[in-house]
Amino acid sequence: MSTLPAVDSLLSSMADQLRAHLDARQISDPAFVGIHTGGVWVADALHAAVAPEAPMGTLDIAFYRDDFEQHGLPQRVRPSELPFGVDDRHIILVDDVLMTGRTIRAALNELFDYGRPASVTLVTLIDVDARQLPIRADILGASLALTEGQRVKLTGPAPLHLTLTDAATN
Amino acid sequence: MRLTIEGARVIDPASQFDEITDLHIAAGHILALGAAPEGFSPNQRIDARGLIACPGLVDLNVSLREPGYSRKGSIASETRAAAAGGVTTLCCPPDSRPVLDTPAVAELILDRSQAAGNARVLPIGALTKGLEGEQLSELVALRDAGCVAFTQGLRPMGSNRILRRALEYAATFGLTIIFTPQDADLAEGGMAHEGPTASRLGLVGIPESAETVALARDLLLIEQTGVRAHFSGLTSARAMDMLADAQARGLPVTADVAAYQLLLCDEDLTGFSSQLHVMPPLRSADDRRALRQAVQSGVVQAIASHHQPHEAEAKRVPFAASAPGISSVEILLPLTMTLVADGLLEMPAALSRVTTGPAAALGLSAGQLSLGGAADITLFDPAQACEIGRNWLSRGANCPFIGKGAPVAVTHTLYGGKLVYQTH
Amino acid sequence: MSLTPHHLQLNQQGQLRHFLTIEGLSRELLTELLDTADSFLEVGERAVKKVPLLRGKTVCNVFFENSTRTRTTFELAAKRLSADVLNLNISTSSTSKGETLYDTLQNLEAMAADMFVVRHGDSGAAHFIAERVCPDVAVINAGDGNHAHPTQAMLDMLTIRRHRGDFENLSVAIVGDILHSRVARSNMLALKTLGCPDIRVIAPRTLLPEGIDQYGVRVFNDLRVGLRDVDVVIMLRLQKERMQSGLLPSESEFYKLYGLTRETLALAKPDALVMHPGPINRGVEIESEVADGPQSVILKQVTYGIAVRMAVMSMAMTGQTTQRQLNQEAN
Numbered sequence: 001m002s003t004l005p006a007v008d009s010l011l012s013s014m015a016d017q018l019r020a021h022l023d024a025r026q027i028s029d030p031a032f033v034g035i036h037t038g039g040v041w042v043a044d045a046l047h048a049a050v051a052p053e054a055p056m057g058t059l060d061i062a063f064y065r066d067d068f069e070q071h072g073l074p075q076r077v078r079p080s081e082l083p084f085g086v087d088d089r090h091i092i093l094v095d096d097v098l099m100t101g102r103t104i105r106a107a108l109n110e111l112f113d114y115g116r117p118a119s120v121t122l123v124t125l126i127d128v129d130a131r132q133l134p135i136r137a138d139i140l141g142a143s144l145a146l147t148e149g150q151r152v153k154l155t156g157p158a159p160l161h162l163t164l165t166d167a168a169t170n
Numbered sequence: 171m172r173l174t175i176e177g178a179r180v181i182d183p184a185s186q187f188d189e190i191t192d193l194h195i196a197a198g199h200i201l202a203l204g205a206a207p208e209g210f211s212p213n214q215r216i217d218a219r220g221l222i223a224c225p226g227l228v229d230l231n232v233s234l235r236e237p238g239y240s241r242k243g244s245i246a247s248e249t250r251a252a253a254a255g256g257v258t259t260l261c262c263p264p265d266s267r268p269v270l271d272t273p274a275v276a277e278l279i280l281d282r283s284q285a286a287g288n289a290r291v292l293p294i295g296a297l298t299k300g301l302e303g304e305q306l307s308e309l310v311a312l313r314d315a316g317c318v319a320f321t322q323g324l325r326p327m328g329s330n331r332i333l334r335r336a337l338e339y340a341a342t343f344g345l346t347i348i349f350t351p352q353d354a355d356l357a358e359g360g361m362a363h364e365g366p367t368a369s370r371l372g373l374v375g376i377p378e379s380a381e382t383v384a385l386a387r388d389l390l391l392i393e394q395t396g397v398r399a400h401f402s403g404l405t406s407a408r409a410m411d412m413l414a415d416a417q418a419r420g421l422p423v424t425a426d427v428a429a430y431q432l433l434l435c436d437e438d439l440t441g442f443s444s445q446l447h448v449m450p451p452l453r454s455a456d457d458r459r460a461l462r463q464a465v466q467s468g469v470v471q472a473i474a475s476h477h478q479p480h481e482a483e484a485k486r487v488p489f490a491a492s493a494p495g496i497s498s499v500e501i502l503l504p505l506t507m508t509l510v511a512d513g514l515l516e517m518p519a520a521l522s523r524v525t526t527g528p529a530a531a532l533g534l535s536a537g538q539l540s541l542g543g544a545a546d547i548t549l550f551d552p553a554q555a556c557e558i559g560r561n562w563l564s565r566g567a568n569c570p571f572i573g574k575g576a577p578v579a580v581t582h583t584l585y586g587g588k589l590v591y592q593t594h
Numbered sequence: 595m596s597l598t599p600h601h602l603q604l605n606q607q608g609q610l611r612h613f614l615t616i617e618g619l620s621r622e623l624l625t626e627l628l629d630t631a632d633s634f635l636e637v638g639e640r641a642v643k644k645v646p647l648l649r650g651k652t653v654c655n656v657f658f659e660n661s662t663r664t665r666t667t668f669e670l671a672a673k674r675l676s677a678d679v680l681n682l683n684i685s686t687s688s689t690s691k692g693e694t695l696y697d698t699l700q701n702l703e704a705m706a707a708d709m710f711v712v713r714h715g716d717s718g719a720a721h722f723i724a725e726r727v728c729p730d731v732a733v734i735n736a737g738d739g740n741h742a743h744p745t746q747a748m749l750d751m752l753t754i755r756r757h758r759g760d761f762e763n764l765s766v767a768i769v770g771d772i773l774h775s776r777v778a779r780s781n782m783l784a785l786k787t788l789g790c791p792d793i794r795v796i797a798p799r800t801l802l803p804e805g806i807d808q809y810g811v812r813v814f815n816d817l818r819v820g821l822r823d824v825d826v827v828i829m830l831r832l833q834k835e836r837m838q839s840g841l842l843p844s845e846s847e848f849y850k851l852y853g854l855t856r857e858t859l860a861l862a863k864p865d866a867l868v869m870h871p872g873p874i875n876r877g878v879e880i881e882s883e884v885a886d887g888p889q890s891v892i893l894k895q896v897t898y899g900i901a902v903r904m905a906v907m908s909m910a911m912t913g914q915t916t917q918r919q920l921n922q923e924a925n
Contacts, residue, residue, distance in 0.1 A: 365804055366804065368804070369779075369803035369808075372739045372741030372742065372779060374740075441602070441725075442718030442722060488714065488716040488718045488722040489716070489722070490739065
């Protein structure tokens with residue numbers, strides 16, 4: 001089993017990358033959007049570190065999932081909250097673990113039902129290299145190579161901590 | 171045809187006979203009890219050890235649905251079901267189509283039931299033409315055609331004046347009137363007992379007073395006119411009290427209750443099963459308790475099936491739109507025997523409620539085992555629980571007890587010495 | 595020989611698969627439903643008020659009783675979930691009711707409908723459909739006889755929760771024709787399940803059902819006593835037929851005794867909510883100035899109704915989906 005990186009150090013490197021990214025793109029008024037649940041925690045941390053005055057929203061993508069036919073609605077659905085206009089906005093979309101890419105697909109669809117953003121920058125803490133869709137993070141904390149049956153999960157909100165579960169040993 | 175039933179526990183409530191013995195039958199009649207008469211050689215023997223032999227059951231209310239409702243049942247199909255329930259004598263109410271208000275209809279029913287040969291059918295005539303409550307039927311002609319009593323069923327009389335005159339006319343000729351008291355106005359639109367369950371289910375209620383108001387009027391008019399009267403299908407505790415009071419005053423009134431009323435109550439309607447839609451309605455658990463007590467004490471002499479078979483479509487609708495009634499003649503004995511299983515009645519007393527009790531109520535010569543009398547005999551296994559509905563015979567499968575267990579199983583039914591039902 | 599009914603509305607995992615009545619549902623499930631409705635309420639505020647959840651599904655609104663309002667909110671709810679919607683208004687007068695109901699629904703089921711929203715004049719009609727006609731299609735009761743109107747009750751609960759936070763310390767009064775009201779029955783059950791400690795019903799005895807105490811409510815015959823210090827007033831619609839059937843002498847006497855006016859509303863708490871399932875009879879059960887006044891949330895109820903129906907539809911579809919998978923695994 002590989003050792004998991006500490007979340008704090010990943011976050012500070014991501015904050016640096018994000019600042020550079022925003023400078024390079026000349027984005028001065030981004031809006032942060034975290035995807036429930038882990039993505040919100042990561043977004044909170046980056047938001048505080050990079051642009052505390054920027055607006056911050058949350059998305060629960062339950063209504064946009066592509067597996068309703070298989071799993072139905074999850075037990076707890078929270079309202080999405082975007083307390084700002086999405087039209088012409090530069091959105092920093094944040095999630096904890098990028099796996100298949102399906103969550104991001106759903107989040108993008110949901111985002112576009114609020115309006116037409118100027119750009120979307122995808123930020124994720126971890127990429128486990130299991131993507132099934134052509135989606136890639138612009139800002140990434142770390143890549144992890146997992147073996148069959150392994151899953152990585154972010155626990156929080158404080159302190160944020162990564163844990164590895166193994167379906168084979170469970 | 172000579173037959174010997176060997177080793178049954180023979181119970182005859184009429185003569186209070188209760189012994190394990192043999193019964194010998196010849197030419198449709200009971201020839202002897204105990205030792206076989208000199209030279210008697212049966213050409214059939216029934217090994218009845220462990221079984222109970224009792225008089226064939228008398229059921230005061232069995233809708234045969236013929237003429238007029240062949241989708242629901244026929245004389246042949248429903249008398250076959252009756253035989254399976256141990257019933258050898260049954261009364262059919264007049265709500266056929268056409269209504270049983272002419273000798274021609276009575277004769278048709280008698281002819282067809284004789285042809286079917288499964289049970290003795292005794293028609294009950296309509297008190298008024300078309301059961302419309304206005305003009306009297308030709309009661310004497312109907313009596314002569316074989317009607318044993320007269321009724322309006324649940325249909326109202328046009329007025330109290332007409333009712334009073336009908337009773338006086340019937341009293342003139344010693345005819346028996348059967349009442350199912352339910353005030354049509356108080357019951358208007360109703361489909362369930364007015365109480366917490368109907369309220370919760372949003373079903374329009376029929377108050378207990380619909381029964382008791384009508385019963386009070388009927389009792390007063392019976393007393394005034396001196397007519398011979400029987401109450402059929404009473405449902406409420408209050409009615410039981412009123413009936414007991416009337417009997418205590420010396421009024422010679424008899425009564426039956428529907429067997430299913432002794433087992434079900436309005437709380438069972440939760441879930442809206444249209445199979446439980448009956449009229450008059452299932453009342454409260456307290457009412458059911460009072461009905462059971464009245465059956466125990468003898469205030470109610472008879473238990474009847476109030477058999478009402480329906481085609482599947484009549485029940486394949488929401489509760490309120492469904493036709494009321496339960497198909498139950500073929501479980502009259504098992505349902506009655508639950509009273510024994512529950513410790514309410516001893517076996518002979520329970521049997522009297524479906525034999526001598528109903529026979530005496532209408533003055534019928536049936537429901538007893540007498541030497542030289544018709545060999546109407548029911549055999550059942552008191553130790554053999556059975557699943558209801560295994561070999562269902564009624565055309566109507568509208569029975570909420572199907573699939574449930576019953577404490578006893580009818581094994582043989584003899585009607586006039588002929589084996590009209592046998593298990594296996 | 596007892597004949598106990600089973601839990602028709604829930605699948606083996608306790609999820610909603612039909613929504614027929616509030617009776618028998620847990621506080622947790624009702625709360626989950628309200629939480630989900632809260633999320634859908636937010637969807638209604640977006641530029642695109644639609645989510646792809648029920649894409650490819652067919653929802654049939656089968657109305658045996660006419661109700662444009664209720665049908666419209668169900669239709670809108672289904673469309674906001676991206677379902678295809680079929681509206682059928684079926685008159686009960688032309689043919690035998692039962693055959694129409696059974697045959698119509700079997701036909702619709704054969705057309706691969708995934709959900710039936712049913713309104714019917716007979717109490718128990720929705721139960722009948724869920725139990726006897728098509729148990730694998732989610733059945734939503736949009737009002738059956740005098741029995742139940744569970745989506746209306748839940749939108750009333752959502753209204754109360756959004757304006758008062760919770761139910762723990764509330765006094766809620768339901769006023770008017772309780773006897774004939776499926777809304778009142780469902781509301782009493784929902785309030786009780788959600789922990790409302792003081793539910794009052796206010797009506798003359800002719801408009802109260804037998805055995806009302808089973809709901810754990812307090813009964814008042816005098817509006818002026820019953821309204822004292824309540825937090826919420828739910829008014830019920832009074833049908834004109836009630837005057838003909840001897841239940842009430844006249845509309846004006848009813849209004850005098852049980853009408854909600856500025857004067858009678860003043861007996862309630864100063865910020866008491868005024869609710870009504872609609873359509874309202876101005877001057878019969880409620881004064882115009884009260885219906886349109888600052889305490890009235892009657893129009894809010896309509897908005898909340900769409901979100902509640904979206905929540906019910908998506909939860910019932912979830913329950914059916916899960917049950918189907920459980921069945922497949924069992925085979």
